[in-house]
Amino acid sequence: MLLQHQTWQEVEFYLTHSTGIIMPIGSTEQHGPNGLIGTDAICAETIAAAVGDVADAMVGPTIGVGMAVHHMGFTGTMTLRPSTLIAVMRDYVLSLARHGFRRFFFVNGHGGNIATIGAAFYEIYAEFEGAFGARQDQELVCRLANWWDGKALSDLSKEVFGDQDGSHATASEVAVTQYVLPKTIKQAQMDPPKAPSGRFHGPADYRRRFPDGRIGSNPSLATPEKGQRFFDASVAELAKTYKAFMEEKS
């Protein structure tokens, strides 16, 4: 149930039985030689939509450009400054809160977003409550869930890719995009097959250490079939988490 595919009267009706909404958030940044620049946005958007179907929940519009300052050394990467992303999330959530939404479940596709999302939640709480706590009898709650969270997903990663899933331009996220957008599958040589791992210092250092953009991954192992397994596992996991979130008492 995508918010953008409803009429306003349908949203009004939805609010009579739920105040929860799923908010996909991704990134638009390099994902190595065969990964799409939109990988994180695509994963978050498609998985969130499926979670909405399973959990009978409204799904808001995707935040497609996230916090990707560290990838700016690679062509095509886009980024919001953390302060801009905080402002965007604040406007999204407070717009919906005006209509009565109260529980916001962010389905995230990008590790680099996590810190800023956490900061944004508290900027939102501060503004929702007001400086003097006038609205403190009402609770607005935001929750973050990454699509790869949970033991089921990490087990699947080990089973399917062993030690080759990696931490950026992962085999699993490339596989998910191959599953949901089969026409975009790219062929590319990976040299070395498994990219190096490690820390980095800023965009220039990132590019020096990881010249094709991958970290620790071998995404040439990705296939649409494997992607479907990750997709389904993630949807099942997140639907459970969403339901638990909605059942929490305040």
Next chain:
Amino acid sequence: MLLQHQTWQEVEFYLTHSTGIIMPIGSTEQHGPNGLIGTDAICAETIAAAVGDVADAMVGPTIGVGMAVHHMGFTGTMTLRPSTLIAVMRDYVLSLARHGFRRFFFVNGHGGNIATIGAAFYEIYAEFEGAFGARQDQELVCRLANWWDGKALSDLSKEVFGDQDGSHATASEVAVTQYVLPKTIKQAQMDPPKAPSGRFHGPADYRRRFPDGRIGSNPSLATPEKGQRFFDASVAELAKTYKAFMEEKS
């Protein structure tokens, strides 16, 4: 050619022969009893993608939530503050400018965005140049085009809908979404068939004057077939405008 469906190496290659990019921008707001909340985002995104195909141009990620303060009286509407939208557009454009993009062609789906887009362009120019004009030997140019711009489109509106196209939740925009997303077609009674017209003062006054959200339109006349005619006409018109824009000398 969607930026999000490319690898970073493909974007690097694209920049060897063009510095232009198409940027869709819409809104997430009420569109009357049978119009989707995402109408403006959907029109901008799908038309921009088709223009990219025709004009062989890169298409950036859609800005899906725009400036819709005046629709906030209707459930489900989302809005960015004008100042937030300016920050978002600045980050989008300057991210891409770092990689070498220089001409930004915004395909807009929402009249209410126009003023803020215009303001954002000059915020961007000011920041790109720097306070002391250090980068003034390079030109970064933004251009705005609404999908309904041009005589071909206004003629079509008169031919297909006479005086019933209206100015919000228009028959033509509803028809475009029916064409591109046939599964989302809604049935709804319109009473009166053609909505009243006129000005309004703020969200509350808007809702008082236009209780179901439409202004001057009769979107029950919309059909997917009519939508296709608007879609095709808009794509043809915008592809021409984009090419002319890219051929302008600076």
Next chain:
Amino acid sequence: MLLQHQTWQEVEFYLTHSTGIIMPIGSTEQHGPNGLIGTDAICAETIAAAVGDVADAMVGPTIGVGMAVHHMGFTGTMTLRPSTLIAVMRDYVLSLARHGFRRFFFVNGHGGNIATIGAAFYEIYAEFEGAFGARQDQELVCRLANWWDGKALSDLSKEVFGDQDGSHATASEVAVTQYVLPKTIKQAQMDPPKAPSGRFHGPADYRRRFPDGRIGSNPSLATPEKGQRFFDASVAELAKTYKAFMEEKS
């Protein structure tokens, strides 16, 4: 009736019978070889004051520096960033709203301000209403009117200057300043007499294409007598528009 020429008790009395106020907004930017840098501020300020007299309306202080990023290639031009201008307009309007003013009629002297003024209006509405619509039972309305708006003015332009009025450093605006400030009349050679027309890309491109700053105009045709005709026509037109604005129901 200038706000700055009243005592606070006089403003208090005014508010017992009207909540309307006229707000002049101009720019401080090059206006070609014989146009004053303050042309837009001077036109807006003097015409607004006369409208106030005719319409028996309060007139606020002039915003004398507007959005002129594109003129920054010419010495003496000043500009606010769009985001600063939005903050200024917000503070002006909300200050006056605290005392009970509710209808704000901006008399504008500069085409380059229009987009940012439109964006500012919605920033103001959002802040006036508050994030949760607490003040939505009250309507605060802003309206924009350019001094050259309306058929009477465009007819006069054609009659007096034919095709030589132009679009920047126009013959008519130079004439208005000659009428209201006869001591500032400048002599300057225009070469060519009628400046070239066309679009431009940013400050540097503007200066390359239009080396003396004019666009499409021949302001050597300006005289104080012609200026008076434009001044009078504009005041009559705007007084009518203001009255109609005040009579609109909300």
Next chain:
Amino acid sequence: MLLQHQTWQEVEFYLTHSTGIIMPIGSTEQHGPNGLIGTDAICAETIAAAVGDVADAMVGPTIGVGMAVHHMGFTGTMTLRPSTLIAVMRDYVLSLARHGFRRFFFVNGHGGNIATIGAAFYEIYAEFEGAFGARQDQELVCRLANWWDGKALSDLSKEVFGDQDGSHATASEVAVTQYVLPKTIKQAQMDPPKAPSGRFHGPADYRRRFPDGRIGSNPSLATPEKGQRFFDASVAELAKTYKAFMEEKS
């Protein structure tokens, strides 16, 4: 020599022999029963213009609305937030700095502006230099001068008004506006003739303690003739200060 009354070529010529400019800044706020709401802006603007004539200096556009939060309990008062005023001053000064102006002499008409002006100067210096001091070989200098500064003015105050000049809605500032705008002279009873003095806490407390807005003053003693003496003395004093400022070496 008002910047707004010059052509851009005249400003270009001026910069060949001086990089100094006088910047008037006032306020739009209550000034008691016979003082104009624009008193501070009018004093700053007219005195600055005369200083410009005496010192052969360029005079920029007036900042007419200042920092008057503490007067907001009185109808008609307008204020910028301190943070907005800082942004405005930054944009004014950096616009002019781009063209080559380097010494900014602010002629101030309102005590309540002083702190924020001081803060703005350092915001400007920080931005002019850049975070890494790249422009540190160039010096941009801002200086503040109140029109009532100096021994000559305080002696005149004692001579003309004894202990009745006061600290807000002063007899001397009302007199200056009567001199420069004789048509705006107001008649009003003052009860008591000399207003009470003292500190205050916020807008509401201000109004409780000083119900007609004056602090310590008896502006019924103001006359245009007395105003002329203050005007002339201030112009002479400030012209000297400006020249000394321009002669300082850096």
Next chain:
Amino acid sequence: MLLQHQTWQEVEFYLTHSTGIIMPIGSTEQHGPNGLIGTDAICAETIAAAVGDVADAMVGPTIGVGMAVHHMGFTGTMTLRPSTLIAVMRDYVLSLARHGFRRFFFVNGHGGNIATIGAAFYEIYAEFEGAFGARQDQELVCRLANWWDGKALSDLSKEVFGDQDGSHATASEVAVTQYVLPKTIKQAQMDPPKAPSGRFHGPADYRRRFPDGRIGSNPSLATPEKGQRFFDASVAELAKTYKAFMEEKS
């Protein structure tokens, strides 16, 4: 070696052999019945100072008020908005970067700061590099370390407090403040001895669930002697981490 206890010439000398600096960051918020409001600031400041001694590193001034929106239901708690904290960290780091510091090691005392610190790092990187990557040949690196990080500390927690250390107003942090500030030791009844655990939604819900402010902890077990063990273990651990950080190549 505290920056605040050096002369500027001593800092100049330090920079000839190291570009690293330790930055303590804490919080000022409720810590239950016997915990100090300044617990997190005190732990971060004192541990950071000792790490500086061990590692022969400069230690900057403490950020004493952090992000504590969720504790605002308890008297005495102070918070910066996330956006303010980001601005503060940006100014701190870029001030020091101007003098040549390049590696910033934040010693953190408050879990609630972690997300915002992460967001701030990328805001800093974006500003240091500039929108167009002009400074991308230089690397400025920020690193976060919590004083309780590492296996040594978690083992010690289990050994000393078993399952009673908790997650807010922990026995170990209270013990550390008792060790470094023995005069501030408080006596208080804990009821129940071990506070309840779990999640919370916003300030009001926090207070409802955890009425005395503690989460999962029994800080009546704290003693100065135990505090010393945690203090020493943390200093040893962080000194190692700092040295490794300084040895990383970029």
Next chain:
Amino acid sequence: MLLQHQTWQEVEFYLTHSTGIIMPIGSTEQHGPNGLIGTDAICAETIAAAVGDVADAMVGPTIGVGMAVHHMGFTGTMTLRPSTLIAVMRDYVLSLARHGFRRFFFVNGHGGNIATIGAAFYEIYAEFEGAFGARQDQELVCRLANWWDGKALSDLSKEVFGDQDGSHATASEVAVTQYVLPKTIKQAQMDPPKAPSGRFHGPADYRRRFPDGRIGSNPSLATPEKGQRFFDASVAELAKTYKAFMEEKS
């Protein structure tokens, strides 16, 4: 009574009999050859704490980094932009106002902070009251006191240091830090013994004119014993001022 050394229940109790709080604010900037970079923060913090003891008042956390843009030419200096310092002070004061604090007595250690502190007070008042004066029945008052204010202190300066106290890196402030932190006493040659005096233009000009950072001072005359005299005099003076402030009626 330091806020950071209290439990939240102790603060709650304090508020039953006082709504006043002392807020130390300093700076982290060069103080010449034998002055500590933290001089202003150390003076403000230690004197404020002692005032709190004498006046039985709560003392908040120190703002240790202030507005020191003009000292940025000297290594080790840190600065907040004025706009950042305003945001910090706003968050500090409004956090405490939520709990019931209403009178804020800032003890300042740095002349360069004064303007920005004044600006911040009005930003705070504006936000506390709200745009529409909703909270205008309550008074929140901020007051600034420099530790060197008052005749007692200036007399002591003349008695102890004659004309050698100076205006930056003063003998008296260096002496105060020697008294409170005797282990940090530095030996340094002063050449000339008394530094030159005068104005300056920006950071680079400051360093040119005052190459070792001092202005008009001879801090080699500082001793801990002299420091104690200034410390005690300041505490006595400020305690009186604080009590008078708390006794003011609103």
